[in-house]
Amino acid sequence: MPEAAPLWAALVLPAALCLGAVAAAGFDAVVGGGAGRSGSGVLGTASAPLREGLRLLAQQRRTTPSADVALGRVGLGLVPVAAVLAAAVVPWGFVSVTDPAVGIVWFNAMEVLAWAAVWLAGWGPNSVLSLIGGYRFLAQGLAYELPHMFALTTAGLGAESLRVSDVVGAQQGLWFAVWMPAAFAVYLLSAAAMSYWGPFGYPLGGDAAGGAVAEYSGVDRLLLLGGRWLLLVATAAFSVPLFLGGGQGPLLPGWAWTLLKTAAVLAVLIAARRMLPVLRADRYMEFAWMVLVPLTLLQALFVAVVVLNR
């Protein structure tokens, strides 16, 4: 079933990911009640993030004294690059840009690179508030990453393989989301958390005047804020092959099902952001360490027992 993608797919992937990010950000703007201007219509509201991105492209770059420019730029660039590299193992239908034997671990490694990159971006401008933002994500990211890793492991365990196409193949008939509900729920939570978005937006929080992005403007700001949307789209898209059967479905071709399911997951995440209160970071971290880690471990144990008795 797995097919090798043609070489041009590697070029299409970043564009497709950006398109997804723009669409998701537009949907978020519409659900959130628009950018504030009345009478601009749904289309105007939906295109607000795109216009904001174009505006940032033309904006001048802000500099700070004694900044560590090199490290800061490495961090800023790494966020979108890591998102694209992570998305390389996500299959479209049944074709992905690359399908390595350890695709799941690769995806996680790229997410962790983006995690470290936020600290670098916060360290760069030599400013207190942005460094606070970077440190926040460093501490909180550990609490997000562990349950996330166990949820990923559980899906690999159920398929007895770390190859993403094998995980999709193992879900013929029964989706992993059905018999690994805890892992799926934790994955969705940590998908938002690992992209420090929505209720988990502390690293860029308003209480720290923007946190890691506080000192950035222009292209720099676009890289970090846009990279976050890219990360969110990539993690949401990866939940489809992991838990929702990938491109499997009746009538429609595989790529259409992938697109539909990804859009549905993104819509759920964005709608949930508008319905859930912002969580206090220390409470969520305690919840993650004390509840989510044991919960995902129990889920993995359950799956392991099922797999052994299959």
Place this chain on the structure above:
Amino acid sequence: MLDDTVFWVLSALAVGSGIMVFRFDSMARATYALLLSLLCVGGLLILLGLDYLGVVIVLMMTIEMAIMGVFMVMYMMNPAGLVPMSMLHNKKGAAALCTGVFLLMALGIVLAPWPPRAGTAEEDPTRALGESLMGPQMLTMMTLGFALFSTIVATVLLATHRGRYDRLGDDLRARRADDPVPGGVGR
């Protein structure tokens, strides 16, 4: 051809950024130079056919170095390297010793009669590793597990400055633990 290029680029980056670790004044740069060096080691492992171990090194070392950066900034007196200073001792002796060690190892590497390659790798080295760790090498795995567990205990013990008497009072009868940060097991 492509493999050769990748090998030389990764090797040069690994050794070069390894040297830069001790030349940068900024601790953040030193930490991330070390990360780059170890990421290149991970890349070289992938080149050798060890996909799983290579990617795991990328994953683990990123987490490790990101945390290491915090400690570097916390404990060094000049973390951002804005005032260059030297924090070395016995530089000449160490340089001579390290050059000697390297030359000795290089001599051994070049002169040793390496045996020919025995057998071929299994189709999926990751599976072979897993079956080995859960089979004949189970004792190794269990030792590693215990080592990691005792590390967790020892680390917490060393790093915390508060014992149970600080938390629960001199007679250990306090109903609520007196913790600087509420929550967790102390509630």
Place this chain on the structure above:
Amino acid sequence: MNLELFLLVAAALFGVGLFGALTQQSVVMLMMGLELMLGGVILAAAAVWHHLAPASADGQVLVVVAITVMAVEMAIGFAVVTALFRAREVDMTDQAGDLSA
């Protein structure tokens, strides 16, 4: 790309790490040298596995052991530095010389 080349790169990493571990005064920087040395060990083990004995997984197990040693070394090292810093406000090896028995 033969075994010797890989081992030479590993030896170079080991040598650079050794230099750092011997010269750095700060315990934290010293640990970075140790990490680099262990990186060399990992590379050497993987190269020997690939070029000499790919049929058995023992070489891979050695890499796993080395990775674990790296994690343990870092965790214990930071805990010791934290304890030392709490007690004396120092993080330099030269000021902790009296700890050696």
